[in-house]
Amino acid sequence: MTDNTRPTDSPAQQRAAATTAAALPVPCPGVDPLTSILPDEPLLMMGAGPVPIPDAVAKANSVVINHLGDTMARVIDQVKSMARYVFQTRSNWVLGVAGPGSAAMEMAVSNLAWPGTRVLSIVNGFFSGRMAEMARRVGAEVTTLDVADREIVSLDALAQVIERTRPEVVTVVHGETSNTVWNRQLQDIVRIAKASGALVVVDAVCTLSTMPLEMDAWGIDVVITGGQKGLSSIPGVSLIAFSDAAWERVRTRTVPNTHWCLDAMLAENFWHNAGYHYTAPVSGVLALHEALRLVCTETLEKRFARHQRCSLALQSGVTALGLQLYTPEACRLNSVVGIALPAGVTPRDVCNHISQQYQVEIAGSFGLPIVRIGQMGEQCREHHLFRTVHALGRTMCDLGANVDLPAGVAALEESLSAAGRR
Incomplete structure (x- = not known):
């Protein structure tokens, strides 16, 4: 091992240097700067997300502020107000999620379902199947209504399986990005599920702000979306909205949520009370603010x-x-x-x-x-x-x-x- 001490160092300094060297058995790696990794010409992002972001969003994402200060509280208030417009809901229970759209999905599932909860998942692709898997992992009794590739669910089949299983929660994806299927009968799906007393969770990750979706008018209980698709914000900060009925189930549950970070009652302390939950991704929230503002400006x-x-x-x-x-x-x-x-x-x-x-x-x-x-x-x-x-x-x-x-x-x-x- 290299001797990092110098003859002029005091004995204490020599001992400190030896201790430091002994504590660093892994050498510092040689890495390339991003300028040598990224392409000379920026890629045009035309895949299934993330998407290109406007300059205002990129600029906001470069700012860091106090996550518990008055400025952040004002930003959060405006984010919730604009999100209500985009979700088309008057619900008070709009929250941000420090994570991708899948984290918002898991927040919805883990707050509404626990061991023994009856969940029906309409599965017609990869992401609708992911919601079913999330429900299984919290111990729910999951039934899947599997739909053939490139088809949408039969409303008669849906009504029959709901009558047979009496689900407490129904999950469905509005736009299944994996096979590009649009569940165009979403309003009817919600109507049938709600008639049986079930709460309905809708994944609108790729459809929110790209096509009509009206949370209140259609009777949807939970809508989730990611920032990096229709909203043209950055990946890693998402949105979720709960109806009053869904929030009541969250508020009155007697089984502790297995997810601490995704516990909606804890998240409420930050998103509604300006209190501490964890250190919020402030730059990402600012980027989301600007993305939502641009949606509202365009209408x-x-x-x-x-x-x-x-x-x-x-x-x-x-x-x-x-x-x-x-x-x-x-x-x-x-x-x-x-x-x-x-x-x-x-x-x-x-x-x-x-x-x-x-x-x-x-x-x-x-x-x-x-x-x-x-x-x-x-x-x-x-x-x-x-x-x-x-x-x-x-x-x-x-x-x-x-x-x-x-x-x-x-x-x-x-x-x-x-x-x-x-």
Whole structure:
């Protein structure tokens, strides 16, 4: 071991130096700066999230303030007010979550379910299955209503399984990003579940602010979302809203919550009483504030119209290339567009090539033979669409697939122009 002492050091200094050296048996690593790791040209994030963020959000995310000060309390108050507009709820029980959308999902499940709770999970993809697994892990008695790939649940089958199992909680995903299925009958699903006395939890991670969802009018009890998709904020700070009925179940539960950080009653102390729960991700909350402010400035009506216009134009461009959309139109999710790949072309090949050669990032999907392109928040800009369709077409050509690139770009232009004339 290297002798770090010097002859001029006092005996105490020599002992301290020897002790320090002995306490550091692992050498300091040599690492590369981010500038040598990140690509020279920033990637255009057009996958299933995270999405590009506006400058105001990026600037807010660089600020650190006291998480328990008066300034933070004012920010939190405005975040809750704007979130109520985006959720379309008058509920008082709006909370932030220091974690991804899945953490908000787990907060919903772990606060409403405990050992013996009867839970029905409508499962038509990866993320709806995740809610069922979360319920199992807290000891709930979980029944799954499994739906075939690229289909939506039968309301008759739903009514039958609810009659048979009498669930206390029903979970459902509004937009299943894994296979790009839109549960367009959400209002009917909620109505049937509520008629039996169940509370309904809805995952709106990719749909909130991208398409209509009205928590109060539709009778939903819990809505969860992540910041990094439709809201165009950063990953890692999410939102959840409880109805009065759901909050009453949380408040009166007699079984302790197994999750300390995700205990909604403890979280309330920060989000409603300006008190301590844990050190909040203040920069992320500030970023979320700015993201919500931009949604409110645009208004939900205009935002919904922009998302639909851009997504339909993207779909027109993709089909004109000669590629097939994965999900039937009747239940196709606009927020994330799934594209079936030709034989011999793999999702990994496409995603790697389009990223490395054209600096556009898209996504595969949990073993399905598809790639996915997001249409959420800042992804829904015309210049992003032209770059993405061109890059996708060029990638397919480079990989040997037979596509018509000029036709794809022309169809994209025609769809956007036609939407502008209406």
